[in-house]
Amino acid sequence: MATLRIYDLRGHVLAVDLGDLLxxxxxxxxxxxxxxxxxxxxxxxxxxFEATGEGGEQLERLAQQNARLSGSDLAALASNTRQLIWGEFVGSLPADADGKWVTIRAADGTFFEIETDDDTVLSKVKSNFKDVRAEESPIASWPLVPVNESGWLP
Structure with missing residues (x-):
């Protein structure tokens, strides 16, 4: 599967959200x-998993259960989410319910990662966003940064 990362900024804030991608x-x-x-x-x-806004709070609860939603339900929650900072969304199409069509990951509010073999999706991402970078592989895990008792890095 191909992996693209979107780093588009508006000011100093990521200029893309889950709703845009959906x-x-x-x-x-x-x-x-x-x-x-x-x-x-x-x-x-x-x-x-971290998201803000009414939809974001609902998405956080659903992420704790690895919940499955329809595309229209996810789109509705995404439209009521102010910012998605962390989260993973794996989409599968009805014709291949056990397969993975696309994965969307939000990483630290810094970028969105799209993983798919769908050439149409890859083409749309490349043509609709300015700072798109091809990656050799998707994020398998994010490094956990240790903190001390006061909540600050050592």
């Missing part, structure tokens, strides 16, 4: 079923 992939994104989960950390059993 709209870009219509109609398939609405036809797909989506599994919501956290981004894995380098330490087994740890991961991150």
């Amino acid at each position: 709209r870009l992939m219509v109609p398939r994104s609405l036809q797909a079923n989506w599994t919501i989960s956290s981004v894995k950390s380098s330490i087994p059993g740890h991961g991150w």
Whole structure:
């Protein structure tokens, strides 16, 4: 599967959100079923999911259960999410319910990662965003940064 990362900024803030990506992939994104989960950390059993806004709070609860949603339900929650900082969304199409069509990952509010073999999705991402970088492989896990008792890095 190909992996692209989107780093587009507006000011100093990431200029793309989950809703933008889902709209870009219509109609398939609405036809797909989506599994919501956290981004894995380098330490087994740890991961991150963080989103703000009413939709973001609901997505966080769903991520704790690795919940599955329809494309239209995910789009509705994404439209009520102010910012997605961490999270993973795996879409599968009805014709291949056990297969993976596309994975969308938000990483630290810094970039979105798209992993897919769908040439149409890859082409749309490249043509709709300015700072798109091809990666050799997707994020397998994110390094966990240790903190001391006060919550600061040593």
